[in-house]
Amino acid sequence: MPHIxxxxxxxxGHFDGLMVLNRDAVGASRLLDAARHLGVDxxxxxxxxxxxxxxxxxxxxxxxxxxxxxxxxxxxxxxxLPRLDYSVPGMLATLQGSCRRLRRTSVECVFxxxxxxxxxxxxxxxxxxELMVVNGPADALGASVLTGEEVELLxxxxxxxxxxxxxxxxxxxxxxxLAVRLANAGHRLIVRSLFSGGAAFDxxxxxxxxxxxxxxxxxxxxxxxxxxVVIAPRTPQQMAEYSAVLRYATGKATx
Numbered sequence: 001m002p003h004i005x006x007x008x009x010x011x012x013g014h015f016d017g018l019m020v021l022n023r024d025a026v027g028a029s030r031l032l033d034a035a036r037h038l039g040v041d042x043x044x045x046x047x048x049x050x051x052x053x054x055x056x057x058x059x060x061x062x063x064x065x066x067x068x069x070x071x072x073x074x075x076x077x078x079x080x081l082p083r084l085d086y087s088v089p090g091m092l093a094t095l096q097g098s099c100r101r102l103r104r105t106s107v108e109c110v111f112x113x114x115x116x117x118x119x120x121x122x123x124x125x126x127x128x129x130e131l132m133v134v135n136g137p138a139d140a141l142g143a144s145v146l147t148g149e150e151v152e153l154l155x156x157x158x159x160x161x162x163x164x165x166x167x168x169x170x171x172x173x174x175x176x177x178l179a180v181r182l183a184n185a186g187h188r189l190i191v192r193s194l195f196s197g198g199a200a201f202d203x204x205x206x207x208x209x210x211x212x213x214x215x216x217x218x219x220x221x222x223x224x225x226x227x228x229v230v231i232a233p234r235t236p237q238q239m240a241e242y243s244a245v246l247r248y249a250t251g252k253a254t255x
Contacts (some may be wrong), residue, residue: 001249002221005042005070006035007192010234012050017082020050027235034236036063038246044192044230046072046113047098048082052216055101071098072113072144086112086119092131099137108207109164110138114146120153123181129159140164142190148175155185164227166190169216172224177223188227191220195232210241217245 011031013023029158032043043063045054058069073091076083095110112123120143132138142164145151154165165187172179172191182189188215193203194216201209220229230251232240 001251003042004246004249005044005228005230006040007230007232008043008045008054008058009232010054015048015051020053023050023053025029025057028054028235029061031234031239032058032061033034033223034239037240038243039250040246041066042068042070044070047077047094047101048075048113051077051082052101055098059101059103062116067106069102069104070109071102071107072111073094074113074115085227086115086123088124088127088131091128091137095137106137106139109140110141111142111144111164111166113144115143115150117147117149117153120150124238125157125159125201142166147171148178150179151182154187155181162186163187164190166192166230168193169234170196183225189224190228190230191224191226192230194220194229206234210244214243215241
């Protein structure tokens with residue numbers, strides 16, 4: 001069974017590039033409590049999520065030190081407006097800022113966040129690995145990518161250990177061979193965005209949403225054998241709709 005991570009992109013509000021809308025720190029805390037109650041101990045975040053507020057909320061949530069956190073680099077939120085920064089010093093500074101907001105000395109994995117193919121061709125992966133993993137606050141280095149071309153560029157990245165690669169489910173559905181090629185290259189596939197923003201849930205009764213969640217999860221595991229799957233409920237009520245999937249993934253389906 002894959003690892004299950006809670007994605008926090010909309011947990012703390014929606015960042016539209018200028019401001020954070022629908023900010024709800026109390027709701028974020030309740031969602032994190034609901035996730036932990038269901039056994040989730042892995043959280044996927046990024047500094048651009050609610051412009052740092054998702055990381056702050058995760059850091060303030062008082063979760064156990066044993067919980068695992070992923071974050072991302074490539075977007076600097078320190079200025080008046082966020083800006084892309086894929087320079088090695090810039091990404092290291094971003095990771096250090098994330099650790100401060102998360103109130104952690106380290107994260108389980110740091111992902112280069114949605115780099116273009118041009119950025120991927122120019123990255124010094126060995127230097128990045130040395131600074132962020134060997135001598136830095138991350139246990140692993142990965143990449144979160146949006147297109148098949150970017151996945152292809154990651155197949156021969158010269159890192160000394162398997163790279164976690166985060167890919168949207170819709171891309172894998174369009175390019176079925178990508179998952180196999182990543183596995184053959186020794187990388188670890190992480191599938192995100194099972195529902196492409198959740199529009200498929202609009203207006204559906206809870207029992208139908210629960211069925212869709214189960215169908216999408218089991219289809220993803222069957223087709224792609226991922227190392228991890230990122231789920232993205234935004235409220236405790238939505239989190240409860242994943243309970244059957246979580247029990248199955250943790251081997252507690254009969255409890």
